[in-house]
Amino acid sequence: MPKCKYDWPEAGDRKIIGTRVSRIDGPAKSSGEARYTYDINEPGLLFAKIYRSPYAHAKITAVDTSEAEKSPGVKAIRVIQGPGKEVKWAGDEIIAIAATSEEAAEDAIRKVKVQFDPLPHFVNEEDLSKAGANAKPGETKRTGDPDKAFSDPDVVASEGYYGIATITHCCLESHGSIAEWTGPNNLKTWYSTQNVSGTPAQVGQALRLAGVEVPDNQIETICQYIGGGFGSKFGPDRWGIETARLAKIAGKPVKLMLERDMELEAAGARPSCYAKIRVAAKKDGSIVAWDSQSWGTGGPDGAGMPPIPYVLTNIPNTVTHHTSVATNTGPERAWRAPNHPQAALVTMGALDDLAAKLNMDALEFFMKNAPLAGDRGKVYQEELQKAAELIEWQKNWHPRGDKTPGHIKRGLGISMHTWGGRGHTSNCNLLIHPDASVEVNLGSQDLGTGTRTVIALVAAETFGLPVNAIKVNIGDSKYPVSGPSGGSTTVGGVSGSVRRGSVDALNDLFAAVAPALGVPAGQLEAVGGRIQAKGDSSKSLSWKEACAKLAVKTIQATGKNPGPCKLGDSGVGGVEIADVSVDTETGIVRVNRMVCAQDCGLVLDLKTAESQCLGALIMGITYALYEQKVMDDVTGRMLNNNMEFYKLAGIGDIGELVVHMMTGPGYDERGVIGLGEPPVISPGAAISNAVANALGVRVPTLPITPEKVLAALEKGGVA
Amino acid sequence: MRRKKDQRRELAKEGLSRRAFLQGAGAAVSGGLLTAEMAQGAPKAESGKVVGPGTTPITLKINGKIHKLNLEPRVTLLDALRDRLDLTGAKKVCDRGVCGSCTVIMDGKPVYACNVLAIEAQGHDLTTIEGLRKGGELHPMMAAFVNHDAQQCGFCTPGFVVACTAFVNKHPDPTLEDVEKGLGGNLCRCGTYAGVRQAVLEAAKTMKGGSPNA
Numbered sequence: 001m002p003k004c005k006y007d008w009p010e011a012g013d014r015k016i017i018g019t020r021v022s023r024i025d026g027p028a029k030s031s032g033e034a035r036y037t038y039d040i041n042e043p044g045l046l047f048a049k050i051y052r053s054p055y056a057h058a059k060i061t062a063v064d065t066s067e068a069e070k071s072p073g074v075k076a077i078r079v080i081q082g083p084g085k086e087v088k089w090a091g092d093e094i095i096a097i098a099a100t101s102e103e104a105a106e107d108a109i110r111k112v113k114v115q116f117d118p119l120p121h122f123v124n125e126e127d128l129s130k131a132g133a134n135a136k137p138g139e140t141k142r143t144g145d146p147d148k149a150f151s152d153p154d155v156v157a158s159e160g161y162y163g164i165a166t167i168t169h170c171c172l173e174s175h176g177s178i179a180e181w182t183g184p185n186n187l188k189t190w191y192s193t194q195n196v197s198g199t200p201a202q203v204g205q206a207l208r209l210a211g212v213e214v215p216d217n218q219i220e221t222i223c224q225y226i227g228g229g230f231g232s233k234f235g236p237d238r239w240g241i242e243t244a245r246l247a248k249i250a251g252k253p254v255k256l257m258l259e260r261d262m263e264l265e266a267a268g269a270r271p272s273c274y275a276k277i278r279v280a281a282k283k284d285g286s287i288v289a290w291d292s293q294s295w296g297t298g299g300p301d302g303a304g305m306p307p308i309p310y311v312l313t314n315i316p317n318t319v320t321h322h323t324s325v326a327t328n329t330g331p332e333r334a335w336r337a338p339n340h341p342q343a344a345l346v347t348m349g350a351l352d353d354l355a356a357k358l359n360m361d362a363l364e365f366f367m368k369n370a371p372l373a374g375d376r377g378k379v380y381q382e383e384l385q386k387a388a389e390l391i392e393w394q395k396n397w398h399p400r401g402d403k404t405p406g407h408i409k410r411g412l413g414i415s416m417h418t419w420g421g422r423g424h425t426s427n428c429n430l431l432i433h434p435d436a437s438v439e440v441n442l443g444s445q446d447l448g449t450g451t452r453t454v455i456a457l458v459a460a461e462t463f464g465l466p467v468n469a470i471k472v473n474i475g476d477s478k479y480p481v482s483g484p485s486g487g488s489t490t491v492g493g494v495s496g497s498v499r500r501g502s503v504d505a506l507n508d509l510f511a512a513v514a515p516a517l518g519v520p521a522g523q524l525e526a527v528g529g530r531i532q533a534k535g536d537s538s539k540s541l542s543w544k545e546a547c548a549k550l551a552v553k554t555i556q557a558t559g560k561n562p563g564p565c566k567l568g569d570s571g572v573g574g575v576e577i578a579d580v581s582v583d584t585e586t587g588i589v590r591v592n593r594m595v596c597a598q599d600c601g602l603v604l605d606l607k608t609a610e611s612q613c614l615g616a617l618i619m620g621i622t623y624a625l626y627e628q629k630v631m632d633d634v635t636g637r638m639l640n641n642n643m644e645f646y647k648l649a650g651i652g653d654i655g656e657l658v659v660h661m662m663t664g665p666g667y668d669e670r671g672v673i674g675l676g677e678p679p680v681i682s683p684g685a686a687i688s689n690a691v692a693n694a695l696g697v698r699v700p701t702l703p704i705t706p707e708k709v710l711a712a713l714e715k716g717g718v719a
Numbered sequence: 720m721r722r723k724k725d726q727r728r729e730l731a732k733e734g735l736s737r738r739a740f741l742q743g744a745g746a747a748v749s750g751g752l753l754t755a756e757m758a759q760g761a762p763k764a765e766s767g768k769v770v771g772p773g774t775t776p777i778t779l780k781i782n783g784k785i786h787k788l789n790l791e792p793r794v795t796l797l798d799a800l801r802d803r804l805d806l807t808g809a810k811k812v813c814d815r816g817v818c819g820s821c822t823v824i825m826d827g828k829p830v831y832a833c834n835v836l837a838i839e840a841q842g843h844d845l846t847t848i849e850g851l852r853k854g855g856e857l858h859p860m861m862a863a864f865v866n867h868d869a870q871q872c873g874f875c876t877p878g879f880v881v882a883c884t885a886f887v888n889k890h891p892d893p894t895l896e897d898v899e900k901g902l903g904g905n906l907c908r909c910g911t912y913a914g915v916r917q918a919v920l921e922a923a924k925t926m927k928g929g930s931p932n933a
Contacts, residue, residue: 022865022866022868023865023868023870025873026864026865026868026870027857027861027865029864029870029873029876029877030857030860030861030862030864030865030869030870030873030876030877030880031808031848031851031852031857031858031861031877031880032807032808032809032847032848032849032852032876032877032880033808034873035807036807036810036874038807038810038811039801039807039810041801041802041805041807047802101802102798102802103791103793103794170908171908172810172812172818172820172872172874172875172906172907172908173810173812173872173874174812225872225873226872227810227872227873227874228872228874228908228909229872230908257811259814260812260813260814260815447871447872448870448871448872448873448909449871607868608868610868611868611871611911611914614910614911614913614914615871615909615910615911616910617910618907618910618911618912618913619908619909619910622910642813642815642817643812643813643815643817643818643906644813644815644817648906648907648908649910649912650903650905650906650912651898651899651902651903651905651907651912651915651916652899652900652903654910654912654913657913
């Protein structure tokens with residue numbers, strides 16, 4: 001018997017929770033029937049393109065659209081930034097044109113004439129000495145007495161340089177939207193967005209500031225499917241507002257989706273982080289002191305310090321200093337677990353080097369120091385043990401530098417990570433119809449994490465029905481407001497609101513059928529597609545018969561999160577270990593295996609939870625080995641603004657992947673916690689540590705390209 | 720390493736992988752390796768006859784149906800499918816023959832629809848993702864993608880399903896190694912490859928005894 005009426009069922013009573021459920025929109029996606037924003041074709045649709053700054057830093061001196069206006073098919077032109085405006089990165093938007101076809105819009109863009117007064121630009125921040133006035137040093141922060149701790153003759157200190165380059169989001173569905181004015185003050189929009197409920201107010205506010213009157217409640221935003229967001233699609237963006245303005249001018253619906261080059265240059269960037277780190281431990285391996293000088297960029301506004309030292313935040317003596325570097329590059333956006341992959345790379349790299357200097361087994365070193373993670377130290381120890389078992393640490397680990405003959409060197413590397421993931425604000429509307437159908441209406445979106453599926457799963461579990469009996473309506477701002485999908489907050493939010501709404505709706509149904517069954521409503525339960533007296537199936541009705549008792553009255557319940565009873569929590573951990581092979585002749589790194597031991601409280605759908613971890617490992621392999629936004633000092637432009645040179649891992653690049661979700665007593669009772677971000681944090685650090693273990697020398701920065709491997713080997717290591 | 724690369728090239732030649740495209744790109748005009756293949760069987764425009772830059776009548780055979788369009792010769796097959804025919808299963812992602820999200824089957828071979836002009840696709844048998852599903856039943860490859868959760872955001876998925884189907888048609892008994900080498904021409908951002916590998920191996924079994932297409 002649950003203590004609180006909305007509580008999740010006890011382990012023995014769960015029918016669907018924790019099992020492997022296939023995503024309910026899987027058939028729509030795999031058959032190509034799923035309609036993304038990019039796929040919306042409205043009658044009379046116009047296509048918009050943008051003229052963008054070719055300069056990384058310049059003042060606009062003149063704009064001439066007269067030739068473009070005469071170009072065939074052109075229906076609307078908007079000067080976004082005119083003379084006098086200063087552009088601060090290449091790719092910034094200057095003019096938008098809508099025309100009858102993509103080709104006609106491109107032709108017109110070629111006829112635009114803009115004159116610039118170029119200004120000095122700065123785009124590469126790794127060498128901090130060149131940053132000059134672009135570097136803004138922050139304050140030095142101290143805990144304990146780091147100077148004294150480092151000068152203790154009984155400690156062993158290790159010093160190193162670590163870094164992680166700026167990468168982009170590279171959503172396969174680029175950013176963009178469609179806008180259609182269905183009345184003088186009625187705007188229908190389709191955005192590729194992580195924030196369906198929050199978009200109308202943002203669009204309304206921006207349009208009203210621009211003098212276009214439209215009330216928020218007359219703006220609808222639809223996003224049934226989104227082709228990747230990863231943190232880059234919370235706002236409508238300036239181009240998304242221009243789409244609505246072009247549509248207003250043209251009197252026709254307008255579609256504007258970014259081209260791939262602009263998706264990579266302007267629509268996504270994860271800040272870089274470079275750090276010189278000194279860290280010390282007693283001879284028994286207990287870490288006592290940390291000293292880091294870090295810097296990084298997130299574009300024109302610089303970048304703050306990642307949370308370092310990471311995970312092991314209770315190191316007693318620390319000093320940190322961070323310099324924010326402004327660059328003339330596309331502005332940063334939240335990238336899956338903002339700032340954490342950077343923090344993990346520099347922290348876990350420095351700690352792994354310290355373990356090597358102490359001649360300690362890295363697993364033993366991290367196990368010993370896990371209590372520095374605070375309350376969750378025991379969880380990390382359990383996860384370290386599980387991950388070590390899965391990677392066969394005892395059999396496969398060796399001290400720094402693979403001494404076996406030949407040019408292929410193998411190594412193992414560990415990293416740990418943490419995240420919050422408390423459920424966001426969510427509202428839903430839950431309907432049980434007399435025809436026995438069940439609907440959930442909820443203004444969320446499914447980024448591919450399985451949001452639709454967990455909504456159906458929670459309602460189905462509560463009603464004792466199969467998952468496919470629940471119709472889930474999301475992806476439209478007309479449904480009850482639910483939070484943006486960011487920070488791994490969605491699953492906790494929607495599962496909370498749907499659980500509470502479902503329990504209330506079910507109680508209404510119990511009340512409606514109690515007289516017919518001759519059992520008090522409080523003594524009824526919903527099990528196996530039936531409503532029955534608790535523990536007495538002789539007094540029962542099928543779900544269909546029960547709903548028929550509603551006659552013509554649909555049950556309607558609302559559910560909210562947060563709300564009564566503890567259905568979720570915040571704070572998860574995870575451990576990943578990489579097993580890599582490095583070719584010391586070519587410098588090529590191959591991942592043999594990666595394992596992930598991850599906790600996230602109560603797992604609702606084991607299949608999609610594992611998919612989150614598998615996908616995160618792959619995304620992590622990609623940024624560890626291949627991804628970097630390569631900027632050209634001379635032109636200030638991104639050199640690899642396409643998918644042949646902005647590299648993503650392919651199906652043959654990932655090795656064997658093993659995921660273990662930490663579940664059961666000690667985990668389940670915490671309730672639902674988000675999982676989107678955490679598993680993507682550690683792969684870079686784990687792979688970097690594995691490469692160091694293989695070679696006996698650290699490749700200091702990600703991505704670990706063959707060139708960097710060979711350069712590191714020049715300095716030392718096994719080759 | 721070298722041996723593996725050679726194997727990869729062999730497999731890539733059979734489909735139109737990213738690597739094969741890059742090998743052929745130097746010699747081809749607009750369609751990568753396709754150009755040479757199309758020269759064999761395709762009814763060509765009369766030699767010397769110049770079409771465009773304005774619209775010209777174009778006939779495409781897609782999923783067994785004939786479509787008559789008026790298009791500028793510069794319009795890609797992908798844009799014709801998506802913008803003119805509302806066949807939006809093939810996605811526009813890189814738009815330059817790298818990522819495979821726009822994969823369609825042309826005369827039994829997987830091709831990147833962004834790398835073929837609509838005018839070049841005339842006289843060929845085209846199958847898109849929409850043509851793989853017959854009635855209410857999912858194609859075995861689609862069902863396998865659902866079973867193994869070989870999809871997250873799903874934007875690369877239709878291209879993958881088409882490429883995997885063409886791959887299994889050509890390699891009915893693939894090993895895991897074959898899958899990894901033969902499907903390098905499709906890219907995913909969410910990281911669904913682990914599921915895709917399993918899905919292809921499963922579908923290869925369920926597709927035995929006559930596949931629904933090609």
